[in-house]
Structure formats: structure tokens, C-alpha cells
Amino acid sequence: MSSNSLEIVGAPGLKRRAKILVAKIGLDGHDRGAKVIARALKEYGFEVVYIGIRQTPEMIAKAAVQEDVDIIGISIHSGAHMVLIPELIEHLKRLNAEDIKVIVGGIIPWEDAQRLKSMGVSEVFTPDTPIEVIVEKINKLLAGKNVEQK
Amino acid sequence: MSKNNIDTLLYRALNGDIRAISKLLTIIEFPADHDIETISSIMRNLMNRGGKAHIIGVTGSPGVGKSTLISKLISLFRDRNERVAVLSIDPSSPFTLGSFMGNRIRMQSHSLDPNVFIRSTATRGVTGGLSPSSVLLIEAFDGLGFDKIIIESVGVGQTDVDIINVSHTVINVLMPGAGDEIQAMKAGIMEIGDIYVVNKSDKPEADLVYRQLTEIIRSSKYKSKYGWVPKVVKVSSIMGHGISELGDIIDEHRKFLIDRGSFSDIIIHRRVYSVELILKYIIEEKIRKDLKKDGSDILDKVVSGNIDPYTASLTIYNKLAKTC
Numbered sequence: 001m002s003s004n005s006l007e008i009v010g011a012p013g014l015k016r017r018a019k020i021l022v023a024k025i026g027l028d029g030h031d032r033g034a035k036v037i038a039r040a041l042k043e044y045g046f047e048v049v050y051i052g053i054r055q056t057p058e059m060i061a062k063a064a065v066q067e068d069v070d071i072i073g074i075s076i077h078s079g080a081h082m083v084l085i086p087e088l089i090e091h092l093k094r095l096n097a098e099d100i101k102v103i104v105g106g107i108i109p110w111e112d113a114q115r116l117k118s119m120g121v122s123e124v125f126t127p128d129t130p131i132e133v134i135v136e137k138i139n140k141l142l143a144g145k146n147v148e149q150k
Numbered sequence: 151m152s153k154n155n156i157d158t159l160l161y162r163a164l165n166g167d168i169r170a171i172s173k174l175l176t177i178i179e180f181p182a183d184h185d186i187e188t189i190s191s192i193m194r195n196l197m198n199r200g201g202k203a204h205i206i207g208v209t210g211s212p213g214v215g216k217s218t219l220i221s222k223l224i225s226l227f228r229d230r231n232e233r234v235a236v237l238s239i240d241p242s243s244p245f246t247l248g249s250f251m252g253n254r255i256r257m258q259s260h261s262l263d264p265n266v267f268i269r270s271t272a273t274r275g276v277t278g279g280l281s282p283s284s285v286l287l288i289e290a291f292d293g294l295g296f297d298k299i300i301i302e303s304v305g306v307g308q309t310d311v312d313i314i315n316v317s318h319t320v321i322n323v324l325m326p327g328a329g330d331e332i333q334a335m336k337a338g339i340m341e342i343g344d345i346y347v348v349n350k351s352d353k354p355e356a357d358l359v360y361r362q363l364t365e366i367i368r369s370s371k372y373k374s375k376y377g378w379v380p381k382v383v384k385v386s387s388i389m390g391h392g393i394s395e396l397g398d399i400i401d402e403h404r405k406f407l408i409d410r411g412s413f414s415d416i417i418i419h420r421r422v423y424s425v426e427l428i429l430k431y432i433i434e435e436k437i438r439k440d441l442k443k444d445g446s447d448i449l450d451k452v453v454s455g456n457i458d459p460y461t462a463s464l465t466i467y468n469k470l471a472k473t474c
Contacts, residue, residue, distance in 0.1 A: 014182035014283060017247065017274075042248035049270050052255040059261040063254065066261075066268055068172040096169050 018046050018142050021069040023060045024053040025076050025084045033105065033127065034075035040131045041073075046138075057084055061091035064100055070142060071122075076106040081116065089120050101141050105129070151177075151188045160195055163294060168264065171294060175269060178290050179283045193286065196293025201417050203235075203292040203299045204404050207317030209279065209342070212305025214323045215349040217256035218387040220300050224260050226397045232297035233265045237287055239280070239304045242272040249273075253302055267296070279303040279310035282431040285424035288316055314342045315423040318416050319403045321396075323347045324363070326355040343380055344403050351384040351391060360384050376412040378403060440470065 022038040024031050031053050038050045049067050051060070064072050074085065085104060092098055104116060105125040113124035123137050151159075162170035174192065181189045206223070208216050220236060227234050238253040249272035260266040273281050280303065291299045303313045314320055322343030346367070348360045363382045381399045385392035407413040441449070445466045451457040457465075 014180055016176070016180040016183055017272075039250055042243060042250040043246055045243075045246040045248040047242075047249045047251065047272050049251045049254055051258055055258065059258060062168070062261050063258065063268075065169050065172055067254075067270055068176045 018071070018138075018145075019049065019067065019069045020046050020071045020073055020138070021049045021051065021060070021064045021067055022073045022075070023051045023055045023063070025055055025057060025060060025074050025088065026078055026080050027054060028076055028078040028080075029053050030077045031075070033077070034073075037073060037075070037105065037131070037134065041135070041138075044131075044135050057087035058091050060088055061095055061097070064092070065095050065097050069100060070145060071101045071103060071138060074102065074104045074106075076104065076108075079107070081106065081108055082112055085116055085121060086119055103134075103138070103141070105134075151184065153191070156188060156191055160192065164199075166264065168267070171267060172269075174294075175287060175290055178286045179271060181283075181286065193289065196290050197421075198293070199295070200289055200292035201414070203296050205288065205292075205299045205301065205316060205318045205416075205420070206400065207301045207303060207313035207320045208323060209303040209306050209310070209313050209320065210323030210347075210349075214305075214325045215387050216302050216305070216323050217253040219321075219323060219347065219349060219385065220302055221257040221259065222387050222390065222393045223300060223397070223400075224257065224266055226393060227298045228260075228263065228266065231265075233295065234267070234298045234300065235291040235294075235296040236266070236268040236300045236302065237284060237291065238268065238270045238302040239284060240270060240272055241304050242274045244275070247274065267291075273304055276431065277310065278312040279306050280312040280316065280427065282428045285316060285420075285427055288420070289424070311342050312427070315427075316420045318407055318413060319344050319400055321345045321347055321400075323349050324359060325350045326353050326359045344378055345396070345399055346380060346382045347392075347396060348382065348384045349387060352386040352389050356384055376407065376410060376415075378406055437470070441466065444469065 020041055022034055024034050038048045041048045049069065051063055060072060060074070074088065076084065081104065085102070089102060092100055098120070101122045102120065103123040103125065104121055106127070108116070108124050108126060116124055122141055125134055159170055159174055163174045177184055177188065177192065208220055210216050217238065224234050224236065236257065238251070240249055240251040240253060242249045251270040251272065254268055254270055257268055260268070269287065271281065271284060271287065276282065284301070288299060288301065301313060301317060303310065320343050322345070324346060326348065346363050348356050348363065350356065360382055367380050367382065383392055383396050383399060385396055387393070404413070407416065448457060448462050448465055452459055452462045
């Protein structure tokens with residue numbers, strides 16, 4: 001964030017800002033992490049669409065396409081990531097939307113994280129990741145896209 | 151964008167390709183990212199096809215249940231095989247311009263339906279309930295052939311009445327326990343509804359709010375626009391009560407407007423208003439940018455008390471009017 005002083009900023013003009021969809025995938029009600037991240041991203045100046053818990057891969061992919069987000073942030077603590085995340089990526093391909101980047105946060109073993117990345121996941125964050133690191137990685141993913149970012 | 155690319159994108163979008171519709175909407179939502187020819191050629195194409203959709207504005211304070219109600223309305227319209235678009239507006243942070251958009255969460259049960267298109271958008275520093283982008287998106291949805299376009303305004307305060315300028319039917323959502331009849335007697339938001347929904351009717355005091363509203367409307371000298379007498383309906387979105395009654399009133403209102411020829415008058419008003427809204431926004435931006443740059447000497451005098459804000463504003467206005 002540019003400063004901690006609560007200065008009212010002007011309107012951002014009719015230019016695009018980075019847009020991120022945050023969702024919990026599958027049968028997993030542990031949404032505190034997802035809410036913390038979604039709210040933090042708002043405070044860093046991102047436009048966040050939060051769709052909450054119990055979302056199927058297809059529901060997430062279709063919502064992301066309708067919202068035309070740059071990034072999908074998935075939170076998962078159920079252990080089903082090796083099944084559900086590849087399904088999400090498959091649905092994005094089917095919708096001709098592979099360019100939407102997928103990042104995952106949750107209890108993900110290191111080996112699984114490597115496999116997810118080889119399948120097309122851009123970043124995997126474990127629970128100890130500071131929000132500043134997540135924002136920095138997101139900004140790297142957005143580099144080259146025509147969006148205003150923090 | 152090249153003319154070829156625009157034509158292809160329009161062709162795909164008009165044939166219902168979700169990805170193409172979405173990309174088209176993004177171009178329109180952020181017109182300043184593109185050259186004016188791209189925007190004008192897309193908008194001209196869509197606006198020539200438009201003018202058929204029934205635009206329903208849903209407004210009300212934060213937390214009264216607008217999104218959940220809309221989800222129920224989507225189901226109702228889908229049962230009649232109508233195509234539904236939803237434009238859901240949430241606030242931007244005045245400090246970081248970030249936004250936490252949480253309306254869609256209530257409508258996710260429709261996410262697999264190819265005939266329901268939901269788009270969330272942020273206010274981006276604009277007050278009044280609508281952003282300049284939103285009026286362009288409404289025209290786009292209309293041109294893309296949606297039968298119903300539901301506009302969910304940002305959770306509003308007492309004077310955020312912009313939604314009346316773009317909607318055929320304004321639904322003002324209220325709930326019990328949020329103030330007595332004195333609130334209902336005030337000017338502003340309490341005057342703009344074609345339909346007043348007392349939501350959360352499963353809660354205590356819903357009957358009281360219903361009776362107060364009915365009495366206030368009955369005794370009002372002014373009827374809603376075009377001579378329609380506003381209706382009050384009790385709804386519990388969660389329990390599913392009152393939804394079909396609300397659906398009947400929405401139909402009745404649409405028929406009323408069409409019979410009187412007012413349906414197309416509202417479209418004319420909407421398009422004129424859209425220009426007004428965008429123009430106002432552009433001028434406000436110019437003031438914001440130029441004031442500190444060009445008006446610093448006058449501002450200094452205001453700060454030191456040598457010029458009053460009224461005189462200063464007029465002086466600056468005259469200066470700006472010359473450069474515009």
C-alpha cells in the first residue's frame with residue numbers, strides 16, 4: 001500500500017484494474033483463510049469477487065469467465081487438491097480461458113505443489129505465507145497485462 | 151482493435167459464447183483502455199439491436215437481502231425460459247480503490263445455467279449508486295438480447311437514487327427492524343420505488359413495516375413515475391415466500407408501462423441520462439486533476455481566508471469553461 005494515511009483517492013478513471021476471483025473448492029467449509037486473503041487483496045487495491053464455499057470446479061471456471069478475472073485464487077484445506085484443481089484447469093481450457101491464472105492456497109504438501117505447478121497452476125501458497133509475498137507474486141503474474149495494480 | 155477482431159467478437163457474443171460476451175463487456179466496462187473507434191463501433195452495433203430488454207433496478211440499504219432476492223427472481227424468470235443478465239454493483243474503497251464484491255455468492259446456484267449471465271462491477275469512486283461503466287454495460291446487455299436485465303445497485307443511502315434513471319421497474323428492498331415510519335416518510339430513496347419489498351418477512355415486525363408503507367403510499371400526493379401506484383409486497387427470500395406474488399407485480403408493472411407507451415420513453419430517458427452521467431464523470435475528473443495544478447494560487451487564498459469558497463469556485467469555473 002502506498003501509505004497508511006487514510007487519504008481519499010480520486011476515481012480511477014475508466015481504466016481496468018486487476019480483478020481476482022476467490023473461492024473455496026469442493027466440500028470444504030474452512031473459509032477463514034479465503035476471507036482473510038480476499039479482504040487483504042481489497043486493501044491492496046485489487047477488485048475481488050468472493051464466491052465462497054462449496055464451489056465445484058465448473059462453477060468456479062464459469063464464474064471466472066463471466067467476471068473476466070485475471071486470476072483465480074483457490075483456497076483448499078480438504079486434501080482433495082490433486083483431484084479438484086486439475087478439474088478446474090480442464091474446465092478453463094474447455095471454456096477457452098487458459099489465460100486466467102490459477103493460484104492455490106492451503107494445506108498443500110511440497111511434492112503436490114510441484115505437480116500442481118507442472119499442470120499449469122501459477123503459484124501455491126502454504127498457510128505461513130505473508131500477504132505481502134502473495135501480493136508481490138500476484139503483481140508478477142499481472143506484469144504485461146493492461147491493468148492498473150498496486 | 152481491428153474491425154475484423156471486433157466483428158468476430160460481436161458475432162461470437164451474439165451467438166451466446168460466454169467468453170466472448172465477457173470479453174466484450176470488459177472492453178465496454180473500461181472504454182478508456184481502447185481507441186474511441188473500437189468503443190463506438192461496438193456500442194453502435196449493440197445499441198441498434200437494443201431497446202427490448204426489461205430493466206429491473208433493485209435497490210436498498212446494505213444487508214436488506216438484494217442479492218438473495220435477485221437469485222430468486224432469476225429462478226422465476228428462468229422458469230419462463232427468459233434470458234437473464236445481472237449487473238451487480240459493489241463499493242470501491244475510497245482509500246485503495248480496491249473492492250470486495252460479495253453479491254455473486256448469493257447467486258452461484260445459477261452459475262451453470264448458460265442463459266444467466268452475472269457480472270460484478272465496482273463503483274470506482276462514484277457515488278449515487280451507478281458508475282459510468284454501468285450505463286454502458288446496461289446498453290450492451292440489452293443489445294446482446296437478454297430479456298431481463300437486473301441491476302443490483304450498491305447498498306444505498308438515502309439519496310442514491312440514480313437507479314431510477316436506467317430502470318423500467320425499480321424495486322426498493324426494505325426489511326423490518328431498520329427504523330420506524332419516520333424513515334419511510336423521508337424524501338429520496340423512499341420515493342423512487344415502483345415496488346417496495348418488505349424482505350425477511352419471517353422476522354417480527356414485518357407486518358408493521360408493511361402497514362406503514364402501505365399507508366404512506368396510499369396517502370401520498372405523488373404517485374410513482376408515469377402514474378403507476380407503487381405496490382408493497384412481503385417477501386421472505388430465504389423461505390421462498392411472496393416471490394411469485396412479486397413476479398406477478400413485476401409483470402403487471404411492465405404491462406402498465408407498455409400499454410401507456412412509457413416503456414420506450416424510459417429507454418429514451420436512460421440513453422440521455424447515460425450521456426449526462428459519463429459527461430459529469432469526465433468533467434469531475436478534469437476538475438480533480440486540474441484544480442491543484444492550475445488553481446493553486448486561488449486555493450492558497452481560500453486557505454488563508456482571503457477568498458471564500460463560493461467566489462473561488464466561480465473564478466475557477468470561469469477559467470475551466472474557457473479551456474473546455
